[in-house]
Amino acid sequence: MAFRRLMGYLKPYQGKFWIAFVALLIATGTDVMIPVIVSKFIDNALIPRQLDPATLWFYGGIFLLLQVISPSLHYYQLISFQVIAQWVIRQLRMDVFSKVQHLGLSFFDRTPTGSLVSRITNDTEAIKELYISVLSSFLQNIILIIGVFIAMFALDVTLAAYCLILLPVFYMLMQTYRRLSSKVYHVVRSKLSQMNAKLNESIQGMNIIQALRQESRLRTEFGKLNQEHYVAVVKNLKIFGLLLRPATYLISLTTIVLVFNYFGIQSIAGGAVRIGVLYGILNLLDRIFEPVNQMMMRLSQMQQAVVSAERVFELLDQTEYAPQKEGDGNPVIRHGRIEFENVSFSYDGKNDVLKNISFVAEPGQTVALVGHTGSGKSSIINLLMRFYPVKRGTIKIDGVPLQCYSDEELRSKMGLVLQDPFLFVGDVRSNIRLHNHDISDKKIKEAARFVQADTFIEKLPQGYDEPVGERGATFSSGQRQLLAFARTMAIDPKILVLDEATASVDTETEEAIQTALEKMRKGRTTIAIAHRLSTIQDADLILVLHRGEIVERGNHQELLAKKGLYYKMYLLQSGAVLLETNEQTTARSLILNSPNSIFGRKL
Numbered sequence: 001m002a003f004r005r006l007m008g009y010l011k012p013y014q015g016k017f018w019i020a021f022v023a024l025l026i027a028t029g030t031d032v033m034i035p036v037i038v039s040k041f042i043d044n045a046l047i048p049r050q051l052d053p054a055t056l057w058f059y060g061g062i063f064l065l066l067q068v069i070s071p072s073l074h075y076y077q078l079i080s081f082q083v084i085a086q087w088v089i090r091q092l093r094m095d096v097f098s099k100v101q102h103l104g105l106s107f108f109d110r111t112p113t114g115s116l117v118s119r120i121t122n123d124t125e126a127i128k129e130l131y132i133s134v135l136s137s138f139l140q141n142i143i144l145i146i147g148v149f150i151a152m153f154a155l156d157v158t159l160a161a162y163c164l165i166l167l168p169v170f171y172m173l174m175q176t177y178r179r180l181s182s183k184v185y186h187v188v189r190s191k192l193s194q195m196n197a198k199l200n201e202s203i204q205g206m207n208i209i210q211a212l213r214q215e216s217r218l219r220t221e222f223g224k225l226n227q228e229h230y231v232a233v234v235k236n237l238k239i240f241g242l243l244l245r246p247a248t249y250l251i252s253l254t255t256i257v258l259v260f261n262y263f264g265i266q267s268i269a270g271g272a273v274r275i276g277v278l279y280g281i282l283n284l285l286d287r288i289f290e291p292v293n294q295m296m297m298r299l300s301q302m303q304q305a306v307v308s309a310e311r312v313f314e315l316l317d318q319t320e321y322a323p324q325k326e327g328d329g330n331p332v333i334r335h336g337r338i339e340f341e342n343v344s345f346s347y348d349g350k351n352d353v354l355k356n357i358s359f360v361a362e363p364g365q366t367v368a369l370v371g372h373t374g375s376g377k378s379s380i381i382n383l384l385m386r387f388y389p390v391k392r393g394t395i396k397i398d399g400v401p402l403q404c405y406s407d408e409e410l411r412s413k414m415g416l417v418l419q420d421p422f423l424f425v426g427d428v429r430s431n432i433r434l435h436n437h438d439i440s441d442k443k444i445k446e447a448a449r450f451v452q453a454d455t456f457i458e459k460l461p462q463g464y465d466e467p468v469g470e471r472g473a474t475f476s477s478g479q480r481q482l483l484a485f486a487r488t489m490a491i492d493p494k495i496l497v498l499d500e501a502t503a504s505v506d507t508e509t510e511e512a513i514q515t516a517l518e519k520m521r522k523g524r525t526t527i528a529i530a531h532r533l534s535t536i537q538d539a540d541l542i543l544v545l546h547r548g549e550i551v552e553r554g555n556h557q558e559l560l561a562k563k564g565l566y567y568k569m570y571l572l573q574s575g576a577v578l579l580e581t582n583e584q585t586t587a588r589s590l591i592l593n594s595p596n597s598i599f600g601r602k603l
């Protein structure tokens with residue numbers, strides 16, 4: 001199945017493929033002609049001693065011509081098949097990469113990053129081997145074997161017919177090897193993928209690993225996978241070593257003995273032994289065993305490639321897409337009114353993490369989401385950003401259901417700033433512009449000035465051209481926040497979705513961030529997750545979440561007056577501030593360990 005589908009990828013390159021195939025046919029034909037010509041020369045010229053110049057020129061000429069044609073065509077076909085394989089893999093990799101980009105976040109929740117990387121890199125690379133093995137090696141060797149038999153029939157029909165018995169023997173040998181190695185190869189590939197996943201996790205979380213002294217645990221886990229991978233590879237090598245050379249060697253030896261017997265019986269029966277034919281047959285037989293060996297050797301790579309192909313196609317067949325636009329209209333977000341109507345949601349289809357969420361954010365208003373960890377704040381944002389499909393209840397923007405908007409409209413009118421903003425490899429400018437060519441350099445600077453990121457950017461040695469490394473690791477979390485603000489302001493969104501940073505930054509940056517936020521929120525509908533209640537006291541509506549439900553709602557004063565959950569949280573946090581100023585360390589530990597801590601589950 002996977003194999004047939006892989007062959008389907010060859011369609012666009014049919015022309016090149018058939019030319020290479022014809023070259024292969026001719027090259028193989030010339031290969032098997034050489035011993036036939038030599039055999040004819042021995043029997044027709046050498047033994048009867050007819051060595052006149054014309055005969056010598058005839059045989060010598062053909063021999064030399066074949067010697068030139070064969071390697072040239074082999075070179076051509078080899079390069080052609082390799083190039084075709086590279087083209088196909090390039091296409092396959094692009095397909096997988098594009099597919100991954102359109103998958104929904106729920107898919108990524110379940111799939112480890114390392115295993116995805118492994119599919120796009122290692123697996124496609126393994127598939128390349130299939131094209132090279134199948135197209136180049138298998139095709140070539142099968143054609144060679146057919147050619148050898150044709151040549152043997154031309155030399156001695158009876159003996160060639162006897163030799164046909166070799167074909168089922170080879171077939172059985174290959175089948176046995178395939179069956180044995182198939183299981184082992186599955187293990188090898190899956191261990192490799194698990195190692196990639198582990199490696200990825202370790203590198204991404206290196207700071208935590210070092211801080212929590214998890215190095216030896218991860219080393220042990222990685223070592224275990226590495227060992228299992230090694231055992232599987234060695235097992236395969238053993239199967240391979242046992243079946244390959246010794247088995248084919250035994251068959252080859254038996255065949256040669258039988259051929260000599262055949263000629264012996266012929267001579268006893270009174271027939272003349274044709275030395276040329278004997279030479280030709282032995283030479284041809286010798287040419288059969290090497291292709292069989294090569295095919296056996298390639299068989300393991302082919303196995304591996306088919307397993308890899310299955311894994312790649314499994315990914316290509318994923319249908320868990322990111323939610324897409326529905327309906328024909330092209331609504332536009334003009335005011336930014338957000339409405340949640342009885343929205344319930346579950347990530348796994350079993351446990352509801354949001355229950356009957358209803359609220360309205362009028363244009364220009366700020367709605368703050370508060371609640372302890374795991375209460376569902378991020379999930380509300382995930383739904384509003386259309387990262388996950390809404391199946392129960394409705395989310396509307398300007399009275400139109402969220403699913404009716406095009407991706408482009410949503411992404412250009414909604415600015416999202418996450419707690420830990422993601423910076424791309426490039427420079428500061430490209431991180432603000434994000435390859436949107438409608439954003440001029442002037443606009444980039446304006447956006448940076450607006451959020452007060454310009455002060456630190458201009459202090460950088462290369463200013464807006466300062467390089468940004470992977471995930472912006474060379475910038476502080478405050479600087480990353482400000483850059484993310486500038487990026488958001490550059491598109492001038494109607495709606496702002498904020499996940500307030502919890503990371504502590506210095507007072508100066510904190511002030512810059514707060515001022516920037518205030519300015520950004522003006523005139524825009526804002527949905528903000530607030531971890532510090534002090535930052536949202538002026539919010540028009542505060543929703544207090546608890547286990548996926550809105551348990552309190554109102555503005556700051558109203559909620560304080562209720563003396564409920566919000567009030568408790570507020571007291572706790574203002575207490576925290578008070579204590580911090582007095583005795584920072586003790587206070588922090590007190591709060592973190594308190595049973596009512598907002599950092600813990602219970603409130």
Ligand SMILES: Nc1ncnc2c1ncn2[C@@H]1O[C@H](COP(=O)(O)OP(=O)(O)OP(=O)(O)O)[C@@H](O)[C@H]1O
Nearest residue numbers: 109347348353371372373374375376377378379380
């Ligand atoms: N991608 C996911 N897949 C499955 N369950 C998830 C996923 N994201 C969150 N959850 C679960 O949904 C519930 C709500 O999580 P959510 O992230 O919305 O809470 P939160 O209030 O934003 O928490 P925090 O303040 O810690 O960010 C939690 O029980 C969490 O375990």
